Amino acid sequence: MNASPDSPAPSSLVQVRGACPHDCPDTCALLTTVEGGVAVRVAGNPAHRHTDGALCTKVSRYAERTYHPQRLRQPLRRTGPKGSGQFEPVDWDTALDDIASHLRAIASHDPQAILPYSYAGTMGQVQGEAMAARFFHRLGASLLDRTICASAGGEALVQTLGGKVGMKVEHFADARLILIWGSNSIGSNLHFWRLAQQAKRNGARLVCIDPRRTETADKCHEHIALRPGTDAALALALMHELIVHDWLDHDYIERHTLGWNALRERALQWPPERAATVCGVPAEQIVALARDYGTTRPAAIRLNYGMQRVRGGGNAVRAIACLPALVGAWRHPSGGLLLSASGQFPVRRAALQRPDLLAGRSPRTINMSTIGDDLLRPASADFGPRIEALVVYNSNPVAVAPESGKVVQGFQREDLFTVVLEHFQTDTADYADYILPATTQLEHWDIHTSYGHTDVLLNRPAIEPVGQCRSNTDIFRALAARLGFDDPCFTEDDLQLCRTAFGDTVDFQQLLNQGFATLPLPAAPFAQGGFPTASGRCEFYSDRLAAQGLDGLPDHLPNFETPGTDPRYPLAMISPPARNFLNSSFVNVSSLRDIEGEPLLEIHADDAGPRGIQDGQMVRVFNDRGEYRCKASVSRRARQGVVNGLGIWWRKLGPDGTNVNQLTSQRLTDMGRGPVFYDCLVDVAGLPAPT
Numbered sequence: 001m002n003a004s005p006d007s008p009a010p011s012s013l014v015q016v017r018g019a020c021p022h023d024c025p026d027t028c029a030l031l032t033t034v035e036g037g038v039a040v041r042v043a044g045n046p047a048h049r050h051t052d053g054a055l056c057t058k059v060s061r062y063a064e065r066t067y068h069p070q071r072l073r074q075p076l077r078r079t080g081p082k083g084s085g086q087f088e089p090v091d092w093d094t095a096l097d098d099i100a101s102h103l104r105a106i107a108s109h110d111p112q113a114i115l116p117y118s119y120a121g122t123m124g125q126v127q128g129e130a131m132a133a134r135f136f137h138r139l140g141a142s143l144l145d146r147t148i149c150a151s152a153g154g155e156a157l158v159q160t161l162g163g164k165v166g167m168k169v170e171h172f173a174d175a176r177l178i179l180i181w182g183s184n185s186i187g188s189n190l191h192f193w194r195l196a197q198q199a200k201r202n203g204a205r206l207v208c209i210d211p212r213r214t215e216t217a218d219k220c221h222e223h224i225a226l227r228p229g230t231d232a233a234l235a236l237a238l239m240h241e242l243i244v245h246d247w248l249d250h251d252y253i254e255r256h257t258l259g260w261n262a263l264r265e266r267a268l269q270w271p272p273e274r275a276a277t278v279c280g281v282p283a284e285q286i287v288a289l290a291r292d293y294g295t296t297r298p299a300a301i302r303l304n305y306g307m308q309r310v311r312g313g314g315n316a317v318r319a320i321a322c323l324p325a326l327v328g329a330w331r332h333p334s335g336g337l338l339l340s341a342s343g344q345f346p347v348r349r350a351a352l353q354r355p356d357l358l359a360g361r362s363p364r365t366i367n368m369s370t371i372g373d374d375l376l377r378p379a380s381a382d383f384g385p386r387i388e389a390l391v392v393y394n395s396n397p398v399a400v401a402p403e404s405g406k407v408v409q410g411f412q413r414e415d416l417f418t419v420v421l422e423h424f425q426t427d428t429a430d431y432a433d434y435i436l437p438a439t440t441q442l443e444h445w446d447i448h449t450s451y452g453h454t455d456v457l458l459n460r461p462a463i464e465p466v467g468q469c470r471s472n473t474d475i476f477r478a479l480a481a482r483l484g485f486d487d488p489c490f491t492e493d494d495l496q497l498c499r500t501a502f503g504d505t506v507d508f509q510q511l512l513n514q515g516f517a518t519l520p521l522p523a524a525p526f527a528q529g530g531f532p533t534a535s536g537r538c539e540f541y542s543d544r545l546a547a548q549g550l551d552g553l554p555d556h557l558p559n560f561e562t563p564g565t566d567p568r569y570p571l572a573m574i575s576p577p578a579r580n581f582l583n584s585s586f587v588n589v590s591s592l593r594d595i596e597g598e599p600l601l602e603i604h605a606d607d608a609g610p611r612g613i614q615d616g617q618m619v620r621v622f623n624d625r626g627e628y629r630c631k632a633s634v635s636r637r638a639r640q641g642v643v644n645g646l647g648i649w650w651r652k653l654g655p656d657g658t659n660v661n662q663l664t665s666q667r668l669t670d671m672g673r674g675p676v677f678y679d680c681l682v683d684v685a686g687l688p689a690p691t
C-alpha cells in the first residue's frame with residue numbers, strides 16, 4: 001500500500017495533507033489516511049520538520065473524535081427549558097430560515113443587540129474569522145474583544161518588543177540555558193519540548209519556573225516553584241543581580257533599548273531577598289538563576305501564557321521580555337525569547353474579514369472574558385442595548401469563561417436567542433435555541449498560521465462531511481443569502497478564502513503541493529536591534545503605557561486575590577489544563593477521559609493535613625463566587641499554599657455539574673483586558689465518603 005499524498009491509490013487508500021486546527025503553539029502538519037472514504041488514521045506528517053511525524057495523544061485520536069457516536073449530525077431545535085439539553089432534529093432550511101428571521105427582527109431595531117462569540121476551537125483563518133466576520137460586519141453586530149487566552153501577554157509583548165515576535169523555535173536546540181517560564185511544555189507544547197531535550201543532550205541547562213511541579217518541571221535541572229502572580233518580582237530581582245554583578249551587555253543596551261536608566265532604578269529596588277519574600281522561593285535560588293542567566297551564552301527564554309493569567313500578567317511579561325536585551329542575548333540565533341510567533345505572519349486580515357462592510361458604523365465591543373456579567377446587563381447609555389442574540393462558534397463559553405455561575409445565568413435567559421455551531425452537544429450547546437452541526441478539520445479546507453513556529457500550513461478536506469454537517473463558512477454564507485447580503489464576498493468558496501489569506505506573500509502552489517511553507521525570516525531577528533516598536537528599540541519604558549495612565553516601566557503588581565488578605569480563603573488556586581484535554585475539547589473522547597479519570601484538585605500535604613483531607617477523597621472547593629466538587633490528589637505537584645484545579649472539564653461530566661470556572665473571577669488583567677483565571681483565592685474542605 002504505497003499511497004502517495006493526495007492522490008488515489010489502486011486500493012482507494014489515500015493520504016491527505018492537513019493541519020492540526022487546535023489552539024496549541026505546535027500547529028502540526030497532519031497526514032490523514034483515508035480508506036474507502038473513511039479516515040482510518042490521523043498522523044503527523046514526517047515531511048514537516050517541526051511536526052517530525054509525531055502527534056500528541058489527543059490529536060492522534062482525531063478520527064475517534066470525528067466519528068464519535070455523539071457527534072452532532074443534524075440541526076437541532078430546542079424543545080425543553082434552556083439548559084435542559086432537550087432538542088428535536090429539524091432540517092437545515094427550517095433552522096436557517098428561523099435563525100435568519102430572528103436575526104433580521106433584532107437587527108431591524110439595533111443590530112448591536114446581536115453578539116458573535118467565538119474563539120479558537122479551530123485556529124484556521126477560514127473557519128475562524130473570515131466568512132463569520134464578514135457576516136457580522138455586514139449585519140452591524142457588536143464586536144467581540146477576543147481576550148480569553150493571550151491578550152495580556154500579547155499586549156505586553158507589543159509594548160516591549162513591538163509585536164508578537166521573537167526567536168525562531170528551532171534555534172532553542174542550540175541554546176546553552178533555557179528558562180521554561182509559565183509553561184508545561186510536555187503537556188502543551190510537545191514539539192518545543194523535543195528541541196529543549198535536544199539542547200539538554202548537548203549540555204544545556206533547563207530551568208522551569210512554575211508554581212506547579214509539572215511533568216516538565218520534573219524533567220528540568222531545576223524547578224523554581226514561585227507563588228502564582230509573582231513573576232515580575234522574580235524578573236526584577238534577576239535584573240538587580242545582573243546590575244550589581246555587571247552581567248550586562250552595555251553596548252546592546254546603549255544601542256537598542258529605551259528607558260535603561262529608569263529601569264535600572266526600578267530594578268535596584270528589588271534585591272533577591274525582597275523578591276524571595278514575595279515569590280515564596282529561597283533568595284539563593286534567585287541569585288543562582290541570575291548568575292546562570294547573566295553568564296551563559298546563548299540563553300533562551302520560552303515564555304508561555306500560563307504566567308499572564310493574573311492581575312499583573314502584562315507587567316510580568318514586560319519585565320521578562322526586558323531580560324534578553326539586558327544581557328544581549330538577542331545577538332545569537334539561540335538567545336532571546338519566544339512567547340508567540342503569530343505576529344510574523346503576513347495574514348491579510350482585512351481582506352478575509354472585511355471590516356469595510358461596517359460601512360461607517362462603529363458597533364460597541366463586548367469583552368468575551370466578561371460574558372457572564374454582560375449577558376445579565378440591562379440596556380443603558382453606557383452599555384448600549386441588552387444582548388438579545390448570541391451566535392457561538394469555535395468556543396464553549398459555558399465551560400471556559402470565568403465565573404461560570406454568572407455565565408450560566410446569562411445563557412439561561414429565556415429572552416436570549418442563542419445559536420451554537422458545534423461538533424458536540426457541549427455545556428454551551430445545552431443552552432442553545434438551535435444547534436448547528438459543524439464540520440471538523442477532516443471535512444473542510446483551511447489555512448493556518450502558528451504561534452509556536454513560523455510555517456504556514458494548508459488543510460485539505462480528507463473526507464466528506466459526516467452526516468449533514470456543514471462548515472462554519474458554509475453556514476454563514478447560507479445565513480448571508482437569507483438576509484439578502486448580496487456583496488460578492490458572500491459567495492467566495494473556502495479555497496478562494498485560503499488563497500486570500502496570504503495573497504502573493506506565500507507560494508500557494510507550494511502549499512497545495514507540499515502542505516506547508518516556511519516564512520523567510522532572519523535567524524537572529526534582533527541581533528542588530530531593529531525591534532518593530534515606534535522607537536525601533538526594545539522599550540523598557542513605554543510612553544504609550546504611560547499615556548494610558550499606566551506605569552511606563554514594568555513592576556510587580558500583586559494579585560487581586562493574594563493569600564493572606566482574606567482569612568476565609570487562604571489558598572491560591574490555579575487551573576492549568578489537564579494534559580489529555582485541549583481546553584474543553586476532547587473531554588468527551590472516552591479514551592482520553594479514561595486517562596484523566598476525573599476532575600482533580602492537587603493539594604500539598606501541608607494544606608491537606610490540617611483540613612483532614614486524604615488522597616483520593618472528594619472535596620468541596622469554594623469561595624464567594626461558588627463551589628466546585630472534585631477529587632483531591634495529595635500531591636507533590638502542588639506547592640504549599642497553592643492548589644491546582646486541573647481543567648477544563650465539561651460541567652455536565654463533573655460530579656456536581658460544575659467545573660473549576662465556577663470559582664474564577666471576571667476581573668481583568670493590567671494590560672489587554674484579559675481574564676485572571678490563576679488569580680483566585682479559595683478554601684477546600686473534605687466531603688464524607690458516600691455510604
Ligand SMILES: Nc1nc2c(c(=O)[nH]1)N[C@H]1C(S)=C(S)[C@@H](COP(=O)(O)OP(=O)(O)OC[C@H]3O[C@@H](n4cnc5c(=O)[nH]c(N)nc54)[C@H](O)[C@@H]3O)O[C@H]1N2
Nearest residue numbers: 182183184187188212228229304305306307577581582583
Ligand atoms: N494538552 C494541552 N495543550 C494545550 C492546551 C490544553 O488545554 N491542553 N491549551 C492550549 C492553549 S489554549 C494555550 S493558550 C497554550 C498555553 O500554553 P502554556 O501557557 O504553555 O500553558 P500551560 O502548559 O498550561 O502552562 C501554563 C503553566 O503556567 C503555570 N502557571 C500558573 N500560574 C503561573 C504563574 O503565576 N507564574 C508562572 N510562572 N507559571 C504559572 C501553570 O502551572 C502551568 O504549568 O497551550 C495550548 N496547549
Ligand SMILES: Nc1nc2c(c(=O)[nH]1)N[C@H]1C(S)=C(S)[C@@H](COP(=O)(O)OP(=O)(O)OC[C@H]3O[C@@H](n4cnc5c(=O)[nH]c(N)nc54)[C@H](O)[C@@H]3O)O[C@H]1N2
Nearest residue numbers: 119120121122149394395396400421422438575583584585
Ligand atoms: N479555568 C481556566 N479557564 C480557562 C483556561 C484555563 O487555563 N483555566 N484557559 C483559557 C484559554 S487559554 C482558552 S484559549 C480558552 C479556550 O476556550 P475555547 O476556545 O472555547 O476552547 P474549547 O474549550 O476547546 O472549545 C472550542 C469548541 O469549538 C468547537 N470547534 C472546534 N472546531 C470547530 C469548527 O470548525 N467549527 C465549530 N463550529 N466549532 C468547532 C469544539 O468542538 C469545542 O467545543 O479557555 C480559557 N479558560
Ligand SMILES: [Mo]
Nearest residue numbers: 023148149150
Ligand atoms: Mo489559550
